[in-house]
Amino acid sequence: MDNLTLTRLLSETADLLEISGADSFRVRSYRRAADAAEQSTVDLASLANDPARLLEVPGIGKSMAANIKATVDTGSIPLRDELLAKYSAGILDLLKLPGMGPKTIALLWDAGVFLAPANTTLEPAEAAISSIDQLASAIDAGRLAGLPRMGEKQIEKLRRGIDEFRKSAGRFRIDEAEESAERVIQYLLAFPGIERVTPAGSLRRGRETCGDLDLLVTGPACEPGQTSAAIEYTAAFPGIRDIIAKGENKVSFYLANSLQVDVRLLPSRSYGAALQYFTGSKAHNVTLRQRALKVGYTLSEWALARLDDESVVASETEESIYAALGLDWMPPELRENLGEIDVAAQHKLPRLIEQSDIRGDVHMHTYATDGRNSIREMADAALARGYQYIAITDHSKNLAMTNGLNEERALEHIQHIREIDREMTGQIRVFPGIEVDILGDGELDLPDSVLAQMDVVIASIHTLFNQPREQMTERILRAIENPYVRILGHPTGRLLLRREPFALDLPSILRRAAELGVAVEHNAAPERLDLSDRDLRLAKELGCKISVNTDSHDTRHFDKIRYGIRQLRRAWLTPGDVLNTLGPDEFLAALRPHP
DNA sequence: GCCGTTTTCGGCCCGACTGTTTTCAGTCG
Numbered sequence A: 001m002d003n004l005t006l007t008r009l010l011s012e013t014a015d016l017l018e019i020s021g022a023d024s025f026r027v028r029s030y031r032r033a034a035d036a037a038e039q040s041t042v043d044l045a046s047l048a049n050d051p052a053r054l055l056e057v058p059g060i061g062k063s064m065a066a067n068i069k070a071t072v073d074t075g076s077i078p079l080r081d082e083l084l085a086k087y088s089a090g091i092l093d094l095l096k097l098p099g100m101g102p103k104t105i106a107l108l109w110d111a112g113v114f115l116a117p118a119n120t121t122l123e124p125a126e127a128a129i130s131s132i133d134q135l136a137s138a139i140d141a142g143r144l145a146g147l148p149r150m151g152e153k154q155i156e157k158l159r160r161g162i163d164e165f166r167k168s169a170g171r172f173r174i175d176e177a178e179e180s181a182e183r184v185i186q187y188l189l190a191f192p193g194i195e196r197v198t199p200a201g202s203l204r205r206g207r208e209t210c211g212d213l214d215l216l217v218t219g220p221a222c223e224p225g226q227t228s229a230a231i232e233y234t235a236a237f238p239g240i241r242d243i244i245a246k247g248e249n250k251v252s253f254y255l256a257n258s259l260q261v262d263v264r265l266l267p268s269r270s271y272g273a274a275l276q277y278f279t280g281s282k283a284h285n286v287t288l289r290q291r292a293l294k295v296g297y298t299l300s301e302w303a304l305a306r307l308d309d310e311s312v313v314a315s316e317t318e319e320s321i322y323a324a325l326g327l328d329w330m331p332p333e334l335r336e337n338l339g340e341i342d343v344a345a346q347h348k349l350p351r352l353i354e355q356s357d358i359r360g361d362v363h364m365h366t367y368a369t370d371g372r373n374s375i376r377e378m379a380d381a382a383l384a385r386g387y388q389y390i391a392i393t394d395h396s397k398n399l400a401m402t403n404g405l406n407e408e409r410a411l412e413h414i415q416h417i418r419e420i421d422r423e424m425t426g427q428i429r430v431f432p433g434i435e436v437d438i439l440g441d442g443e444l445d446l447p448d449s450v451l452a453q454m455d456v457v458i459a460s461i462h463t464l465f466n467q468p469r470e471q472m473t474e475r476i477l478r479a480i481e482n483p484y485v486r487i488l489g490h491p492t493g494r495l496l497l498r499r500e501p502f503a504l505d506l507p508s509i510l511r512r513a514a515e516l517g518v519a520v521e522h523n524a525a526p527e528r529l530d531l532s533d534r535d536l537r538l539a540k541e542l543g544c545k546i547s548v549n550t551d552s553h554d555t556r557h558f559d560k561i562r563y564g565i566r567q568l569r570r571a572w573l574t575p576g577d578v579l580n581t582l583g584p585d586e587f588l589a590a591l592r593p594h595p
Numbered sequence B: 001g002c003c004g005t006t007t008t009c010g011g012c013c014c015g016a017c018t019g020t021t022t023t024c025a026g027t028c029g
Helices: A003-019 A024-039 A051-056 A062-074 A078-086 A089-096 A102-110 A131-140 A152-167 A174-189 A201-205 A228-235 A268-279 A282-294 A318-324 A340-345 A375-384 A407-423 A469-481 A506-516 A533-541 A555-570 A584-590
Strands: A196-199 A212-218 A240-246 A250-255 A260-266 A297-299 A304-306 A312-314 A389-395 A429-437 A456-460 A519-523 A546-549
Touching (some): A003 A024, A062 A078, A174 A212, A174 A555, A201 A268, A212 A268, A228 A240, A228 A250, A519 A555
Parallel strands (some): A212 A260, A389 A429
Antiparallel strands (some): A196 A212, A250 A260
């Protein structure tokens, strides 16, 4: 039972409780426990028989500890099973529909919308329809009309929501969301009277995916009473597919790619409060507001104000709000309620790693294999970025598809790399390297005699990634035992939103890598970002060396480093935690020594 | 269901928008 499963079970229990009309604070405690499981770097299930340690986790009390134990023993939570027996599992999908909350589900449930239709002669495959499908057919059959709060518009909203759900269930990668945001921002800035547009929400916090886009807009056209022109202009953005809502201060719509965008117009005097509020995260804001209450203030998206006479204490900038609460300003990446507020109160926030700290990139390909540029072109592009070193790490022979290097070509390639390195003396170092493939049995596909010539040996899995978990784990553990391996490449193989990560026992791998001094790569490409912020925190806790690289196949790809950096920041990593902040000689010296 | 510098009981974050409810409930972030 991993934390992810536990998180799902706990939050499903919370959803079901809410539908059943349970006490909202009881629901909240299940959600808090789910959050705790999601964020924890320790496998909570492994502590099931150690209640004392479980109870140390904030949000876990006696009942939750018992629930966790039950999940280990039975694979589920008794309360969840009980509720699922009453409702059906598919009912949880309904919560994903816009406008559909627990109360409405309960209403529809009581009205019998989800009872199996009588007299069906459906084949079993067709009979197994989801609650969403049942809802759709209930709408079509007109069975919602006449129910309380179910007017024409409400029903139409549900119908649209179902279409939306079927078209794109899910989140958007941060780079895609960023690109969409940029288009809307450019459009908005063209309006006279709009001065500033700032993305808030998960995009500002640098999460790897975004569910929707929050854009905060300010300027003379956003002052109270003056907003109608700007609202109409916003609603006329040519990329809009459907308007969801249009009010005095807010327009919500779907873009053609189904990304939801919320544009909010704000008076400049509340800009800081709004930015703070809409940046979140929700958990961070809840804790912050509790803190405000304790000192006699109330915090909303409009201002931090005194409770007694409602006078405004701070509102124009985030800094002033945090300062009024005795806190240092916090980078958005830290605002996940993982202790940042306490640390900010002690004025001990770490100096997070920044893109400008990065002095080299040691994973990239050239047209010797599947890259698109030469060694020299890659080196020039890296130099133009201000890097002090790179490593050329083309593929090895097992990846025939990429024209991977065999022994002979690999040795030849090294000579070319060394030539370029000499040519560029005094400008940038170019290290010879290789991305060697880990075979199905954990062996590498090039002999040690070749690897011994390389400064940077990255071992990565490229094939057979569907092997069972134990086998995949064993395979990587064997590979990093090879004394020439200095970096474990894209360790989880995750391709965000396209493929599941490898099935792996990542903690065991990280632990062993730390023992051996093998660095673990954080692949910075947004479609990879293969170590989540939680994985990165674990890697740091275990004392792993971390190398952040772009795996560039093209000179233009170097810029992807920014996504990797944001993920590192979300994991509270400082320059000292990441090898690439070192200079060229120090970087090589920090890697596992050659035998 | 959790938690404690007022509390082992009695609290637990806040406001806007929507649709339909002529005064407010539900959803959302």
